[in-house]
Amino acid sequence: MKYSITGQMAGLCALSLLLAACGDSPADEAPVTEAVAPVEEAPTLADAVTNAEGPFAPKDDCGALYGFDSFRGQLRRAITFQNVDSLAALADPAIKLDFGGGAGVDELKKRLADDPELWGEMGDAIALGCAAQGDTAATMPWIFASLPDGTDGLSTYLVTANDAPVLASADAESDSTGTIGWDLVKLAGDGPAADSEFIEVSTLDGATSGFVAEESLRPVSSYRILANRGDDGWKVTAFLTGD
Incomplete structure (x- = not known):
């Protein structure tokens, strides 16, 4: 491709005008933006569990339950992304939410909207392991179903x-x-x-x-998730706190 002298001169003139408009002295240079250090996220309960050691460190007794790992993975994703519709699809229509009659998927959605911190409570419950009761029931966290006999859950x-x-x-x-x-x-x-x-x-x-x-x-009486397997697969049947 060939360039004409006239075209080159026009280009140089345009460049000169641009430099003049922007300024070529140090005082006119754009300010240098200081690099901002990345914000460190606070450690989560899931992080603490990774290398947990102690007499009541979380355990997972549910991995061998038929279909449970897939269900738990879907549940974890719904909680991570706070996807209320995905969570609702994994919940029993009559999910129990307290000991005073609170129940149902619509009530669950309302409570999550009113108190977004409940998402974190569900995430913590899953992070703290899982206890199996037979082949069709599971409790998260593990400790709630694994307390020594005579332990007072409220204290x-x-x-x-x-x-x-x-x-x-x-x-x-x-x-x-x-x-x-x-x-x-x-x-x-x-x-x-x-x-x-x-x-x-x-x-x-x-x-x-x-x-x-x-x-x-x-x-130990804090929020826990109870799940059961029925004809339509695993469902969250309770999300409760208290004793």
């Missing part, structure tokens, strides 16, 4: 960390008397204050006691 917590510090008082600066990991603890004293960051607890055998950060404790 018992699961430590959700490998090395949660046990402190001498309800103060982050107080001395640590040791650590506790993936064990069950019960309330000690009068129970936690409403705004307390630390809860006084002791292990079920009483061998270890002290204050543990609330963020490392999950009530």
Whole structure:
């Protein structure tokens, strides 16, 4: 392809005008935007479970249940993407939602719209393992169906960390008397204050006691998912908290 002298001159003129309009001095240069460090996402309960070690670390007893892995995968995706229609399709039409008569898919949708944090509660329940009851029933998290006999579900917590510090008082600066990991603890004293960051607890055998950060404790009676397999496959039959 050939270029004419006239065309080249026109191009040079146009370039000159462009440089003049934008400015060629340092003061006229576009400001340099500083690189923004990526925001680190807070660790999730699923992250903590990955390398969990302790007497009550989550287990998965449901992998061998017919069709359960596929069902759980679909359930996990629905929760991850907060897809209410996909979740509804995996729920029993009469899904139980509380102990006061709350039930049904429409009520589930309403509660998720009113309180989006429930999506996280469902995700945590799945992350904490699964207990099988026979061939057609499953409970998530695993611990809810695996409590030692005589355990009071309303006053018992699961430590959700490998090395949660046990402190001498309800103060982050107080001395640590040791650590506790993936064990069950019960309330000690009068129970936690409403705004307390630390809860006084002791292990079920009483061998270890002290204050543990609330963020490392999950009530065993907290939200759980119950699922059953019927003629139309696996369905979520209950999403409950309390005892």
